Amino acid sequence: MAMSANTPHTLLLKNPSILKTSTSTTPAIHAFPITRATKPISITCSYSATAVTPPASASAQDRVFNFAAGPATLPENVLRKAESELYNWRGAGMSVMEMSHRGKEFLSIIQKAESDLRKLLDISDDYAVLFLQGGATTQFAGIPLNICKPEDPVDYIVTGSWGDKAFKEATKYCKPKVIWSGKSEKYTAIPSFDELDQNPNARYLHICANETIHGVEFKDYPTPKNKDALLIADMSSNFCSKPVDVSKFGIIYAGAQKNVGPSGVTIVIIRKDLIGNAQEITPVMLDYKIHADNNSLYNTPPCYGIYMCGLVFEDLLAQGGLVEVEKKNMKKAQILYDAIDESKGFYRCPVEKSVRSLMNVPFTLEKSELEAEFVKEAAKEKMVQLKGHRSVGGMRASIYNAMPLAGVEKLVAFMKDFQAKHG
Amino acid sequence: MAMSANTPHTLLLKNPSILKTSTSTTPAIHAFPITRATKPISITCSYSATAVTPPASASAQDRVFNFAAGPATLPENVLRKAESELYNWRGAGMSVMEMSHRGKEFLSIIQKAESDLRKLLDISDDYAVLFLQGGATTQFAGIPLNICKPEDPVDYIVTGSWGDKAFKEATKYCKPKVIWSGKSEKYTAIPSFDELDQNPNARYLHICANETIHGVEFKDYPTPKNKDALLIADMSSNFCSKPVDVSKFGIIYAGAQKNVGPSGVTIVIIRKDLIGNAQEITPVMLDYKIHADNNSLYNTPPCYGIYMCGLVFEDLLAQGGLVEVEKKNMKKAQILYDAIDESKGFYRCPVEKSVRSLMNVPFTLEKSELEAEFVKEAAKEKMVQLKGHRSVGGMRASIYNAMPLAGVEKLVAFMKDFQAKHG
Numbered sequence: 001m002a003m004s005a006n007t008p009h010t011l012l013l014k015n016p017s018i019l020k021t022s023t024s025t026t027p028a029i030h031a032f033p034i035t036r037a038t039k040p041i042s043i044t045c046s047y048s049a050t051a052v053t054p055p056a057s058a059s060a061q062d063r064v065f066n067f068a069a070g071p072a073t074l075p076e077n078v079l080r081k082a083e084s085e086l087y088n089w090r091g092a093g094m095s096v097m098e099m100s101h102r103g104k105e106f107l108s109i110i111q112k113a114e115s116d117l118r119k120l121l122d123i124s125d126d127y128a129v130l131f132l133q134g135g136a137t138t139q140f141a142g143i144p145l146n147i148c149k150p151e152d153p154v155d156y157i158v159t160g161s162w163g164d165k166a167f168k169e170a171t172k173y174c175k176p177k178v179i180w181s182g183k184s185e186k187y188t189a190i191p192s193f194d195e196l197d198q199n200p201n202a203r204y205l206h207i208c209a210n211e212t213i214h215g216v217e218f219k220d221y222p223t224p225k226n227k228d229a230l231l232i233a234d235m236s237s238n239f240c241s242k243p244v245d246v247s248k249f250g251i252i253y254a255g256a257q258k259n260v261g262p263s264g265v266t267i268v269i270i271r272k273d274l275i276g277n278a279q280e281i282t283p284v285m286l287d288y289k290i291h292a293d294n295n296s297l298y299n300t301p302p303c304y305g306i307y308m309c310g311l312v313f314e315d316l317l318a319q320g321g322l323v324e325v326e327k328k329n330m331k332k333a334q335i336l337y338d339a340i341d342e343s344k345g346f347y348r349c350p351v352e353k354s355v356r357s358l359m360n361v362p363f364t365l366e367k368s369e370l371e372a373e374f375v376k377e378a379a380k381e382k383m384v385q386l387k388g389h390r391s392v393g394g395m396r397a398s399i400y401n402a403m404p405l406a407g408v409e410k411l412v413a414f415m416k417d418f419q420a421k422h423g
Numbered sequence: 424m425a426m427s428a429n430t431p432h433t434l435l436l437k438n439p440s441i442l443k444t445s446t447s448t449t450p451a452i453h454a455f456p457i458t459r460a461t462k463p464i465s466i467t468c469s470y471s472a473t474a475v476t477p478p479a480s481a482s483a484q485d486r487v488f489n490f491a492a493g494p495a496t497l498p499e500n501v502l503r504k505a506e507s508e509l510y511n512w513r514g515a516g517m518s519v520m521e522m523s524h525r526g527k528e529f530l531s532i533i534q535k536a537e538s539d540l541r542k543l544l545d546i547s548d549d550y551a552v553l554f555l556q557g558g559a560t561t562q563f564a565g566i567p568l569n570i571c572k573p574e575d576p577v578d579y580i581v582t583g584s585w586g587d588k589a590f591k592e593a594t595k596y597c598k599p600k601v602i603w604s605g606k607s608e609k610y611t612a613i614p615s616f617d618e619l620d621q622n623p624n625a626r627y628l629h630i631c632a633n634e635t636i637h638g639v640e641f642k643d644y645p646t647p648k649n650k651d652a653l654l655i656a657d658m659s660s661n662f663c664s665k666p667v668d669v670s671k672f673g674i675i676y677a678g679a680q681k682n683v684g685p686s687g688v689t690i691v692i693i694r695k696d697l698i699g700n701a702q703e704i705t706p707v708m709l710d711y712k713i714h715a716d717n718n719s720l721y722n723t724p725p726c727y728g729i730y731m732c733g734l735v736f737e738d739l740l741a742q743g744g745l746v747e748v749e750k751k752n753m754k755k756a757q758i759l760y761d762a763i764d765e766s767k768g769f770y771r772c773p774v775e776k777s778v779r780s781l782m783n784v785p786f787t788l789e790k791s792e793l794e795a796e797f798v799k800e801a802a803k804e805k806m807v808q809l810k811g812h813r814s815v816g817g818m819r820a821s822i823y824n825a826m827p828l829a830g831v832e833k834l835v836a837f838m839k840d841f842q843a844k845h846g
Contacts, residue, residue: 071523093485135556138557169707264724264727284592
């Protein structure tokens with residue numbers, strides 16, 4: 001609805017509920033002065049600009065269910081909180097995007113984010129928590145550069161595309177070996193840990209805890225054969241989706257843009273005694289010691305992304321922590337996999353049942369010529385980003401923490417309708 | 424003003440101007456249904472949550488003047504635009520933070536950002552424009568890794584802390600030499616180009632176009648002695664503050680968080696023929712070829728930061744482009760340096776007049792014991808982040824593109840008052 005210039009207008013609130021947020025965090029600043037007068041008062045507004053933007057946004061009804069694999073859907077109350085604080089963060093007189101990373105306001109933000117993440121994953125003081133940039137892909141180099149000498153052997157279990165990329169990058173900096181690959185089975189399985197041919201001298205054993213593209217997820221974790229060797233995991237796509245015993249790992253790393261924030265933030269959780277041994281050729285920005293010594297503030301960090309992660313951590317704690325979050329994730333995954341398995345072959349998920357991901361659900365249609373129509377019709381129903389990764393085709397529903405149960409239920413109902421029409 | 428639960432309340436708009444934005448861009452979505460009824464109507468809202476956050480933010484009067492060196496103040500209309508689009512970007516049904524980086528919506532955002540930046544700096548098709556992560560500090564390694572062999576000599580002019588850091592990082596990957604350093608003069612000068620002892624075999628000549636901490640800025644650029652050598656510039660703190668002849672440079676790189684966006688985005692403008700020669704030890708994320716071949720989408724880019732940069736580029740174009748922007752920046756710098764120079768020594772700027780930065784204005788007080796009070800009193804007047812960098816002390820006013828003239832005028836008036844009180 002465009003507004004003409006210099007015309008008096010009135011505001012009519014058809015739906016006062018848009019003035020509320022569902023956030024359970026601290027009361028926010030009131031931009032509108034609010035009185036407690038009990039009788040209605042009148043408001044008249046005069047607009048002088050052609051581009052009239054009340055400082056508020058669209059209503060919840062306009063929201064789609066976004067099944068993208070990452071960047072991905074964020075909790076609605078987190079977005080509302082961010083919206084309300086964008087222009088002026090809690091009375092600071094500026095946006096979080098404008099804050100000096102060394103000012104007290106931003107320090108309070110990053111410290112709270114770290115503290116809340118430590119609570120969520122029960123991370124002990126033996127571990128440093130780093131907020132970095134460059135995605136998990138940067139850590140594919142950072143890990144061998146920091147942990148290995150060039151001649152060190154290391155083991156990689158490759159259960160999908162991301163594990164394979166991590167292995168390939170490591171060949172530049174140490175002597176990695178793929179000790180198990182699911183490639184011949186099109187990455188639909190996780191190996192039995194007994195059958196792994198681990199190198200007894202390997203410096204570490206690397207896994208990708210959840211393969212975003214192929215939808216296979218470790219439900220338990222292997223133990224390195226050599227007791228001094230480290231277990232290292234890329235948890236980008238299932239980070240904070242369930243409790244994890246951090247003490248089993250030397251390093252856990254994750255891009256934020258699946259479960260805990262926008263893209264542009266990479267979280268590294270590293271046992272402190274591993275820090276400080278980087279190879280000489282390590283770029284300073286890939287050296288964990290630099291970041292640990294400077295509390296992730298060696299240079300300017302991705303401040304706004306860290307702020308958003310902090311809001312998500314608050315929200316996960318308010319939900320009861322990762323035990324509760326996992327329950328919700330299991331329920332969502334269950335009804336979606338059930339719908340696939342009960343479709344009498346109309347829908348198929350290629351992944352072994354015992355290692356199916358709670359986060360990324362790939363599936364195909366028996367009649368593959370209908371897949372494009374499936375995606376198109378779903379989009380009409382406000383369910384978007386259901387197309388599978390270009391490397392594997394088919395469909396994929398990513399149902400991260402922030403995907404509401406209602407979104408999965410709607411998808412399942414749509415799938416049944418679609419099958420009834422085309423089955 | 425806290426709200427109690429389950430109490431009916433009314434909204435009183437004392438200042439209807441907070442419903443307007445000064446943005447000159449396209450009209451945004453109206454969350455509030457707006458009618459053109461000419462008589463005032465009444466509004467009653469009932470709140471059921473304790474945390475009441477109207478989806479709107481503070482008013483412009485609450486805004487401070489933020490003189491931080493980066494992250495730094497952003498244009499108010501850009502923040503208002505971002506606020507209005509945060510929850511639902513232009514009807515997409517999702518936030519920019521939730522968009523797949525491979526979806527059509529985000530592709531339109533990054534492509535427009537690149538196109539607008541090309542217009543602003545008149546960048547020819549001979550150059551690639553990359554949107555990366557990790558700050559200029561990552562490029563300190565990326566440049567020698569991509570441009571040099573390990574035995575190649577390269578020249579560095581060191582006019583401040585950042586140039587020095589760039590030099591030190593390069594020692595890992597090639598044979599850099601500092602051919603001029605301003606350290607003995609506490610980094611208050613730029614050399615005359617004639618006196619430079621350039622290595623005729625140097626692969627490139629590196630400068631930091633504006634030293635954020637010391638406030639010295641190249642007003643013209645040296646030419647490499649060897650005609651095949653490249654001029655490479657870190658423009659982090661004066662990027663897009665004035666027109667630049669890009670064709671003189673092999674590479675221009677800049678962190679976004681001074682003049683063009685939030686932290687977490689690094690822009691690299693590189694002549695295309697230089698791409699594709701990275702050393703074997705180069706991490707894939709530092710290889711310009713990977714990013715150029717994939718249009719900055721090899722892995723997930725910092726999407727929201729790129730979106731914000733795009734809004735700033737639109738704003739700079741709407742102001743008339745960098746010629747107009749430079750005029751404003753010159754005027755702001757002029758009145759601030761004049762206030763210092765005309766203070767009869769009460770305020771002092773150590774930098775040589777001919778190379779004083781238009782962006783970062785460091786100054787000290789003759790009575791240095793008053794500096795803490797200066798900073799404190801200024802903060803009371805809503806002028807913040809005026810303390811100098813911890814390595815040099817004193818004060819520093821960063822007056823990037825987005826600092827309004829009114830902010831500098833207010834600072835100058837405050838300086839005169841402060842001098843009158845304490846002079």
